[in-house]
Amino acid sequence: MKLDLATCLKTNRPWRQGLMLATILGALSSPLFAMPADATTLRVAIREDALTLDPIASSDNPSIWTELLVFDRLVRPSKDGTKIEPGLAEKWTISADGLDYTFALRDAKFANGDPVTADDVVYSLQRAAGEKSDWARFFKPVTKYTIVDPKTITLHLDKPFTPMLNNLALFSASILPKKEVEAKGDDFFKEPYGSGPFQVKQWNHGEKIILAKNANYWQSGKPAVDEAEIDIINEDNARVLKLKAGEIDAIVDIPFNQVASLKTDPKLNVGVASVFRIDLVQLNTTKKPFDDPRVRQALNYAINKDALVKGVLRGNGTVADSSLPIMAYNNDALKPYPHDVAKAKELLAAAGYPTGFSTTMLVSSGDVTARQVASSLQSDLKKVGVEVKLQTIEGSSQYSTTKAGNFETSLSYATSDTIDPDQLIGFTAVNPERANAFHTQWKDARVNELYDLERRTADGPDRGAQFKEMEQRVHDAAPFIFLYHQGTPYASRKNVEGFEVLPTSNYRLEDVVIK
């Protein structure tokens, strides 16, 4: 049998279909659906949502960045990340013996209008040092608090601990409104406020955090925008497209291969922040042949690090000479290991490996940049006779695996929360401390001694010299292949002024003006 299409679909009301189609198309393109343009809302897109806005329970960047906008700390890192500057405390003094820190609070108010008092400071810091806090260790050195008057407070230490001032600038040292937190408990952190430039107005998990201007903020005239919306867009390309389409005012984390083309877009400003980050290859010094410093140095000579910065990072970074980012007390005298294949072969021969050896390298599977870097390392090392087998491993398993010592080499990175090198030197060079020199098990008695000394020495040239010596020793012994410091590219639309990513990776949205 045969059915005829035309007869089957024939209808006596052909205009109906047309009308319906027109209605749908009309509705979709009508201005009813367009968002009203609001000049005073700043929209920033980032990759991941915050997890919790309780400062003592946060460890992920999005949570930390938002907390830094909502709460104040006694002191804060300067914008360029080189020194500590006043925050809630207008000024402070440290006693000559390094045991008493006295802070004079400025006349600041929480978003609800209550004044910030010494009481709030004590409550918040004790909470940060308490049982529920993930960061207690950072604040345990304070053994006693003395409230001199509602605007003056003294922190007492049992023994000198120089990184203390830096720790007070950490997100986890945020000053909270005691009364409110005590009354509401954990619920307070669903839509928290503090004395910072913004307060959380609405939080749609996984979608956006809407921040409203804190009308009581102590810096007059700031923030310049009424609202800041943090949009969560996981996909790198989607963030870029949204910025180009003008649906977003600023974005962070741009894929390296798109930075150059964005720079040519006349509607955009593009910047690259030198954040405190070091990318390196951990070498397990308990395993042969990595127990021999000559082998470790040879590997450093074998890698063309400039090519990595040019090829993979597209120039958005600098070559590294040690396991520390470029930050305070950086040892400028150090030079990166040059790319020198002959020297590498010579060192390998001297160590008893004239024909090289074979080894394995752990690489995080979800990280595109890491995979590119790994195959580049593989081909460089092959040229000196070192055969590397790459083992991709799920990112969340990598740290546990290296921690357990089940690796030969591992491509990884470290970042710093503070502007003081204490945190990363402790993590990457001191053994045991927290991580047995970032799981390399490298141990240097002099570094351990200097670390102990640095933490007791008042900030100044002497302490700087101690850091420089430690950095030199790490450089020489090379428990890592030091790769590079990768920058964080960010971009904003031309009418947005003052948006920048700081060396501490966060942004100060109170300084942003929309023209």
Added chain:
Amino acid sequence: MEIVKFTLGRLLQLIPVLLGITLIAFLLLRVLPGDPATLILGNRGTAEDIARLTKQLGLDRPLWQQYLSFLGDMLRGSFGQSIAYRTAVGPLILERLWATLALVGLSTLLAVAMTIPLALIAALRRNGVVDHGIKIIFVMVMSMPSFWLGVLLVLLLSVVFPIFPVSGYGDGVVDRLYHLFLPAFIISLSTASLTIRSLRSSLLDVMKADYIDTARAKGLRQRVVLFRHILRNSLISTISVLGVHTSWVIGGTVVIESVFAIPGLGYLLVSSISARDYPMVQGLTVTFAVLVVAINLLTDVAYAIADPRVKL
């Protein structure tokens, strides 16, 4: 009454399914290397810090105790405290459930809306230009990664011709549907490429059946023959394909969610696995299991509507 009994029976079946699924999810997660406390504390934590947090999270207890307390939480209707978010799991899942349901629902509707006319045309004009055209287009669509197709469509329909938003979820029902249209359309393309093939071939089979000749012989109009006899009888197998594919879509929207920044369950699941957020992953597993069972239930009801001989 029939349908109530049937639904209750299905819900009873859900219990062993959930027990099995939660047990597997529970054990698989713990076999993975990497523990939440180490992941949270990273380079800031000492061994004592990690031990303290592990204890605080209740992860130092024997596995069977942890599983029992998870079952207890589930019976109480909550899924415990999320490790990453430090807040109750239930509300977090509920908040995102609607985005996923809307996306899956809309894409299924769009797929059906595409399938019926296109399959009819293809079957009626078998081996014609239109039939081949549909075949070629949908084979191409099926072979393209949805991620790539998504970015291409966004470039075309949001950047070059700004008809749709690049991404996002919108505010209010109408705005949300507008935002969800493009992602739902991309998902529906992959669904439709399966269902169109399936419906077309069963249409062709049914067209050859004797009862169709009978229907025509007794003088029914073409339209009635086509829609009441041929189409209705051809739907059964397509409903199965649609049901199976929709169950798959529910857990498989993560890529589209990422491209379009929709706060759905897929991305939450992936990030929770990375964070070893055990309670969240368990809660999501249960949610997905319930949704899949619900879709199967709907599929069975759809059978009964399409074919009166099917008894629930």
